[in-house]
Amino acid sequence: MKDWYNCDTTTLLIPLLTISTIIWYMYLYFFKSKPQNNLPPGPSGLPIIGNLLSLEPELHTYFTGLAQAHGPIFKLRLGSKLGIVLTSPSMAREVLKDYDTIFANRDPPAAGKAATYGGSDISWSPYGPQWRMLRKVCVVKMLSNKSLDSVYELRRGEVRKMVEYIHNCAGSTVSVGEQVFLTVLNVITNMMWGAAMEDGERESLGAEFRKTAAEMVQLIGKPNLSDFFPALARFDLQGIVKDMNLLVPRFDGIFEKMIGERMVKDVEGKESESKDFLQFLLNLKEEGDSKTPFTSTHVKALLLDMVLGGSDTSSNTVEFAMAEMMNKPGVMRKVQEELEAVVGKDNLVEESHIHKLPYLQAVMKETLRLHPSLPLLMSHCPSETTNVGGYTIPKGSCVFVNVWAIHRDPSIWEKPLEFDPTRFLDGKWDYKGNDFNYFPFGSGRRICAGIAMAERNVLYFIATLMHSFDWTIPQGEKLDVLEKYGIILKKKTPLLAIPTPRLSNPDLYK
Template sequence: MDVSNQKDAALIFTVTIVVISWFIWVLKKSKKGSVPLPPGPRGLPLLGNLPFLEPDLHHYLRKLYGIYGPIFKLQLGRKVVVVLSSPSMAKEVLKDHDTTFANHDVLAAATIATYGGSDIVWSPYGPDWRMLRRVCIQELLNNASLDAGRALRRKEVLQALADLYARIGSPVDVGEKITETIFNTMSSTLWGASLKGEEAATVASEFRHVMGEMTVVIGQPNISDLFPFLTRFDIQGVQRKTRRLMSWFDRIFVSILEQRMKKEGVTGEVKEPKDFLDILLKLKEKADPKTPLTMIHVKALLLDMVAGGVDTSSTTLEWAIAEMMHKPETLKKAQEELDAVVGKDHILEDYHTSNLPFLDAVVKETLRLHPPNVFLIPHTNSETRVVGGYTVPKGSGVYVNVWAIQRDPSVWDNPSDFDPERFLNANATGIKWDYRGNDFRYFPFGSGRRICPGIPLAERSVNYVLGSLLHTFNWQLPKGTKMDLADKFGGVIKKLNPIVAIPTPRLSNPEIYSHILKEVQ
């Protein structure tokens, strides 16, 4: 080898060593500077943590929070799920990076259950979602529309009181009666008197059964969501079950729409809206061609309102009564407030509820301990983001564990105690606890762009129904039974065992009950 070739070989060797050294340095530097994924339990190959999930998922994730801290991850098949369990973590996702996390983590069953994701809950963040939210906030749930439905709500509540009066001294399944009452109250507001008498009672009873099945089906882990390439095989039959349940809802909506169209005339325009359905049909006729409100949207919005409103409101009411019967001094105080504001010689009216701060505190405390959706509706991120010092990969499922946050001893004094006074005391010190999601210690309905739009309707209905049940009747457990507060996971956290209680009259004038009966006849 001549000198020139030796020099070339030496140069190539030197350059090679430099390049390799540079790549090694860059690689080490990039690893050193990279933001790690959140901590979490080890899983199995392919399946990840899926085999280790426990049926009561809210208790299981709270236990993991105690081990790994306020942000941790689970690997569920091919899906990364990040769980957030502190106010600061929730704020980063729902406020600081709200736009990035504005989409909900769409599930195969939820897509089927909402006419292909055509509703406000599962619709992707964009023009259609903004149109649907505008319809809900500005047209359906404004004060004028809610005030217009006051007489309809009053009629349904009086009917429930009349039904209970007919069962004085007999055991009543409180949860079942509450569900029927809330369903009738919501449905009257949504579509008026399209269903009447026995048909309405039958539909309300079936609704509780079907909605119970639906929340379980949507809430359970689905292989199709964890391994998307298996969706078409529907291995667990989740999609098939959801289609069967959805057919029941669709039959009801089609029947209601057909009745309304016949009443108004197929081509006739709704001129004087009397309920939400009238408003929606009128908006449909005047829809913007770029983002039209279609009949599918109408049915999807009705489903959102009735399914979301009835299930969460009735569950909240059942928990409120259970907690007060378990702690009788709170029940006594609520009834004393009702007597002072309404009187024992009158029935509660909708407008009284704004003057019942302790009753309002009872509802708020119930929602602290038993938020309707313990993880909210799972979010997902359109871009990779750093949250709490950890990388949350694009497309992750993000669970905001509001149930754990609202029971955290570092945030709340005696967090397991049912104590409505904490909200009265907070108001006295200038802290404003409300449902707007601005304080990440208490946000039972979510926060940010995807906060629940049905809060105004739910707030009016829940406070009015609860106050009416407590003011009109005393409630006692059958002899030999005790109130238990065990719960079960199924999307919405319900009581494990239903409340069976005996109503007795508590108003001073028996003629009031006769007046109620006359009004509903």
């Protein structure tokens, strides 16, 4: 947190407004605030700002250390807000299952609202009729197994292009995460509006997309005075919302272009034959619903969810999995042996092979145990004051579930820091969020809507990369699996590796 509080104070207005606001909060803090009974323990903080200055950049590890000092539930004063952090399965169950409805709301950061058209997407929408409508659209219509089956050829074609590209780079260094991101992005854009990037623009436009997505995710996760002191939000002292508003048009322009082209066809009387998600969403908008209207803003917000949520998380998981396997050659060898037995070296991987690859599935589960895409999930905001673990959780608190810490708890997992896929071979663990020792996609009403797509993409990509190539690290380079915290967990340094073709027939790479 070296720079989060550095803001422009070159004018007199901002300091005066800040001082006035602080005085107001001091008045509320010392004279108006009613003490809450039986709050969880936690580190002491300063008046007004609470624990803000003691926060560290790697929040997931910082919170894990605080849990060791204060217990599995503790509080933090975050300016005018109260943060509650949970690091035990039993308390996670209370919040995400027993009191699921109460904790189903969000407390969206200012940057998150700016990115998603005022919080009109499925991630930040408050719990209620609109959110239920968006969830139904995503899970039942867009991301169901039936819908995903219908676009398998799109995924297959893009994966084949990735394999051909990497084959052409054989013997030289490849950025694994970048190539996977570009391919997932092409898959998603094809699913959304039936168009992918042409080969000529794959590198430039894809890299720009990834850079923009990374910057947006970083801004959403950046500590913001506007979130800690809502009265300051209108001033955007750190310029975070301003920066986000500069990024959003990069995606919004693409969405508007695609929507506009479809609308022109409708005006001209040309009925679109497209079966992609965009056409489905536009049809839904035209049908209308007086109770919960589905607008153009919702269309764009869901498209943005697909781009940000589907591409970055999947590519990061594949990158972590590849790095972990390369770090443990025995694991990589077992994956390749399983693939040879099921697929053969004279054939290419198909999604139909995946259910016959239990060790590969265990690799994905173990990767998500050590490196869950959202280490603190997404924050929950109780709609009423509730008792959790014997402590009072006030209405409006910001509740974090540290799934990263739970997945590494030595009282739950044997040798928790070791990458060992065999712990998942008994078939006991799944992604449904029913077991609160392992729930990388969350649980309850706000469990990730894209589990089915993520599982398909990640397994298919890992299987293809491991089956088609052997992978080594450039000479003199060091392999690591260090993490960089954000709302979405990333590998700290990109995985750069050298592919060597391993299939028997060179034509399979074309």
